[in-house]
Amino acid sequence: MLEGAELYFNVDHGYLEGLVRGCKASLLTQQDYINLVQCETLEDLKIHLQTTDYGNFLANQTNPLTVSKIDTEMRKRLCGEFEYFRNHSLEPLSTFLTYMTCSYMIDNVILLMNGALQKKSVKEILGKCHPLGRFTEMEAVNIAETPSDLFNAILVETPLAPFFQDCMSENALDELNIELLRNKLYKSYLETFYKFCKNHGDVTAEVMCPILEFEADRRAFIITLNSFGTELSKEDRETLYPTFGKLYPEGLRLLAQAEDFDQMKSIVDHYVVYKPLFEAVGGSGGKTLEDVFYEREVQMNVLAFNRQFHYGVFYAYVKLKEQEMRNIVWIAECISQRHRTKINSYIPIL
Amino acid sequence: MSGKDRIEIFPSRMAQTIMKARLKGAQTGRNLLKKKSDALTLRFRQILKKIIETKMLMGEVMREAAFSLAEAKFTAGDFSTTVIQNVNKAQVKIRAKKDNVAGVTLPVFEHYHEGTDSYELTGLARGGEQLAKLKRNYAKAVELLVELASLQSSFPGLNVLLLISSQSWMRESEKSSTG
Numbered sequence: 001m002l003e004g005a006e007l008y009f010n011v012d013h014g015y016l017e018g019l020v021r022g023c024k025a026s027l028l029t030q031q032d033y034i035n036l037v038q039c040e041t042l043e044d045l046k047i048h049l050q051t052t053d054y055g056n057f058l059a060n061q062t063n064p065l066t067v068s069k070i071d072t073e074m075r076k077r078l079c080g081e082f083e084y085f086r087n088h089s090l091e092p093l094s095t096f097l098t099y100m101t102c103s104y105m106i107d108n109v110i111l112l113m114n115g116a117l118q119k120k121s122v123k124e125i126l127g128k129c130h131p132l133g134r135f136t137e138m139e140a141v142n143i144a145e146t147p148s149d150l151f152n153a154i155l156v157e158t159p160l161a162p163f164f165q166d167c168m169s170e171n172a173l174d175e176l177n178i179e180l181l182r183n184k185l186y187k188s189y190l191e192t193f194y195k196f197c198k199n200h201g202d203v204t205a206e207v208m209c210p211i212l213e214f215e216a217d218r219r220a221f222i223i224t225l226n227s228f229g230t231e232l233s234k235e236d237r238e239t240l241y242p243t244f245g246k247l248y249p250e251g252l253r254l255l256a257q258a259e260d261f262d263q264m265k266s267i268v269d270h271y272v273v274y275k276p277l278f279e280a281v282g283g284s285g286g287k288t289l290e291d292v293f294y295e296r297e298v299q300m301n302v303l304a305f306n307r308q309f310h311y312g313v314f315y316a317y318v319k320l321k322e323q324e325m326r327n328i329v330w331i332a333e334c335i336s337q338r339h340r341t342k343i344n345s346y347i348p349i350l
Numbered sequence: 351m352s353g354k355d356r357i358e359i360f361p362s363r364m365a366q367t368i369m370k371a372r373l374k375g376a377q378t379g380r381n382l383l384k385k386k387s388d389a390l391t392l393r394f395r396q397i398l399k400k401i402i403e404t405k406m407l408m409g410e411v412m413r414e415a416a417f418s419l420a421e422a423k424f425t426a427g428d429f430s431t432t433v434i435q436n437v438n439k440a441q442v443k444i445r446a447k448k449d450n451v452a453g454v455t456l457p458v459f460e461h462y463h464e465g466t467d468s469y470e471l472t473g474l475a476r477g478g479e480q481l482a483k484l485k486r487n488y489a490k491a492v493e494l495l496v497e498l499a500s501l502q503s504s505f506p507g508l509n510v511l512l513l514i515s516s517q518s519w520m521r522e523s524e525k526s527s528t529g
Contacts, residue, residue, distance in 0.1 A: 110432075111431055111432070111435070114432075114435045114436065115435060118435065120435070125431075128431040177471065178436070179471035179472060179474055180471065182475075183474055183475055186475065219475055222474075222475055222476065222478065223474055223475055225478065225479070226473065226474050226475075226478025226479070227471075227474065230470045230471060231466075231470060232471065232474075240474075288425075288479055288480075289479075290425050290476070290477065290479065290480075291425075294425075326424055329423070329424070330420065330424045333417075333420035333423075333424075334420070337413070337416055337417055337420065339413065339417045339420075342421075
């Protein structure tokens with residue numbers, strides 16, 4: 001890729017970058033969140049959201065308003081925006097955007113495989129799939145009798161094929177625990193995405209690679225933490241760690257041997273970047289490790305907008321929008337369950 | 351003295367002895383009936399108190415559980431379809447036992463765990479901690495529900511028995527007062 005993206009970027013992608021920056025400017029601010037937190041009912045929430053960029057997105061909803069309706073509508077909106085970006089994009093941005101959808105596709109495929117194994121009707125599962133992870137062969141899934149059929153006939157056409165090949169031979173598809181499969185696919189996906197960004201070079205690599213490295217390290221930490229006390233063996237655990245990032249390779253080897261949270265903390269002492277994150281766990285707000293990681297992710301995504309002429313803005317925007325959706329759903333749940341003690345535990349973005 | 355309660359008897363010593371024995375038997379029977387009715391009332395009151403306590407606790411526990419569901423969804427995303435799809439065997443099961451109170455059997459439900467957690471690895475990459483908390487909260491709620499079910503199923507049975515035994519006791523008292 002030629003250096004000097006400033007010269008060539010705007011020819012192909014300038015319009016979309018401008019658009020995504022405009023969308024980013026309409027994310028909810030701290031003042032908006034303060035207003036939302038003070039709402040007493042979901043109707044109030046709807047009225048407050050009307051003053052933001054969300055506008056009348058709930059206008060056609062029948063009473064009573066529920067949290068899941070709000071969630072579905074917000075997701076529809078995000079998908080509409082994303083589809084618009086994808087339809088107007090050129091290479092290599094379109095490959096980048098396809099990579100972004102792969103994570104949702106993995107979830108959908110796991111869901112469909114599970115449903116096919118249990119002979120559930122495809123229609124009802126399709127309704128539960130994540131819209132961003134839609135791919136054309138989805139409806140054809142119920143034709144396959146066994147998972148290997150599924151792979152040969154259908155998945156081979158999707159962008160997910162190389163991830164399946166990475167993980168295992170087709171024979172092993174039957175026995176493998178569905179969660180392990182999901183995590184292995186995700187690991188393979190992250191590694192491929194990372195390679196893509198790195199090969200692309202230029203500002204995109206400078207912005208995306210740290211973000212993806214953080215994602216890999218975060219997964220390693222969280223998988224380790226959640227596998228304490230379960231049947232997951234240490235060797236299995238190690239196969240789920242993505243092989244890039246700050247922790248690779250020594251940190252990952254150490255993590256695979258860890259037995260509890262304190263051991264993890266002592267491993268982290270060697271990594272200056274993650275040490276303060278682990279220190280922040282617990283503390284006064286009762287923060288969990290995941291909360292701390294979410295905050296850091298949000299910080300990195302916001303910083304991505306400080307540079308121009310790269311694809312990271314699209315990734316960052318989608319992630320920030322998702323976090324905003326999660327925040328709004330959280331506040332809505334607290335209001336509807338009248339459980340306001342933790343209503344301020346959303347992750348502030350701007 | 352009402353006409354139809356009169357017992358026709360031939361006035362002799364033996365008849366008197368027999369009558370005395372009969373009276374004693376009737377009195378003992380009446381006392382036993384009273385004791386039974388008292389025991390049932392006591393049990394009834396205890397159960398009532400327990401039902402009220404459990405119902406109040408139930409409200410709290412369900413609220414807590416629903417909130418922990420919201421927390422888990424915040425961190426782990428939407429895992430509901432995964433959970434629903436992977437249902438196979440029940441982990442918490444109920445045994446029905448019989449309990450004997452003053453000669454009356456009442457049903458009692460007892461829960462027991464069987465099998466391993468098939469959702470152990472759900473949320474491995476995200477939200478595992480919140481999911482564990484969620485599982486604990488709902489397990490508590492289920493246990494409380496079983497207890498409540500046990501109490502409430504014995505309640506109407508006990509109610510009926512109490513009525514019957516108190517009615518029998520009333521009839522006995524009438525008889526003995528007029529006899």
